[in-house]
Amino acid sequence: MTPGSRLSAALDLLVEIAESPRPADAVVQGFLRARRYMGGGDRRAVTSRVYGLLRRHARLGWWTGDGSARERLLADLVLTDGLDGAALKTLFTGKGHDPAPLSADERALAARLRGQPLEPPEMPEAARLELPAWLEPLFEGSLGKDWRDVVAALNGEAPLDLRANALKTDREGARAALADAGIDAVDGPLAPLALRVWERVNLAATPAFRDGLVEVQDAASQVAAALVCAAPGMAVCDFCAGAGGKTLALAGAMGNGGRLLALDVSAARLERARVRLRRAGAHNATLRALDEASRKWLKRQAGGFDRVLVDAPCTGTGAWRRNPDARWRLSADDLSRLAVEQDAILARAARLVKPGGRLVYVTCSLLPTENEDRVAAFLGGEAGTAFTPVPIARAWTDAGLTAPCPVPESATALRLSPDRHDTDGFFVAVLERAAPALT
């Protein structure tokens, strides 16, 4: 591809992301899958430009007066890459797949931006931080004095984190299999099976992935799954299993022994989980899509599980590094709607926990309205009366995690964030149902 045609592809992809309800990383994957003719260099150039544009969205919007995708691209080429009029002319040729030549207005825009910094002092803070203005007070009010560092880190690039599949190998075995495919992996933070890859790789093409030795999972998500403390022989329910990221880790912790039930309202996501479980060699999981007709069935499962994981639907603020556009899709209404859903799911899932068993509440959000507030609402309501919070340090030890526990002994919630822990943002609370008194 010519440098110009790479820009055209980046523009097409940007428009596709803007028009799709799906997260950016899913749209990017689909886009590349449909263009197998693109070589590795082209893919890297296109995706790196697109993610850059998404990460600089507000700043480029400020400079262009909320301009079109093409205007933002033009501004990016001038402000970030430092291109001048002559260089732009070689890219915007209109020949082949190159973008159409610049109009007089676009040439004037490029001339106006030439030599300017991306972030001039007069730029409002919300734009500099790439944060929707309505979310600024929420972050400032809830994330402590370092809130700007958290927000900045959430706009950084995320590495590819993998989990070695304990059902088939260990971390060293997985690392060696990746090395055979020419992929360098270092230990990931906190989680004992985490491997981290910084280069862009085609993981799906490697035997390590195809044979189920590794799965894609952020280190924080691995920690969240570990804190369920699932063990062989237990009955474990993954109430919001989705495409099975944590179900797979739970199956690994259970050594394929015991009963693992994966539930979700999305049958399509569970279907993806089925494929991944098969590849991982996980045989102890049963998958079930929840619908109106499941109510009676769910009632019959009451008190049947040692562990119930609720990886609740959330805003995903903790995963903004992977989906930088997600912040612009959020609204205050989403936050209120999600809180209602999170409360309802927690109450429903809690019924499944055995006396003496544990309910583990997880989100990939950093907002207390989805985390601490939801746990407090649950514990203060009828469904939560039998539950008490377990100190994270205790669950950490129970889980056999060997890295130092990142929160104090007394903390009953864990919040991981990219600035402090070098992971995605995640929240975990572990609640225990009172065991019957011994007589």
Ligand SMILES: C[S@@+](CC[C@H](N)C(=O)[O-])C[C@H]1O[C@@H](n2cnc3c(N)ncnc32)[C@H](O)[C@@H]1O
């Ligand atoms: C954060 S995602 C789960 C991610 C998954 N656990 C993983 O590790 O890959 C939340 C999931 O909750 C599901 N969900 C939404 N409402 C639900 C409900 N009422 N009951 C069960 N699952 C629900 C969504 O379909 C979505 O798959």
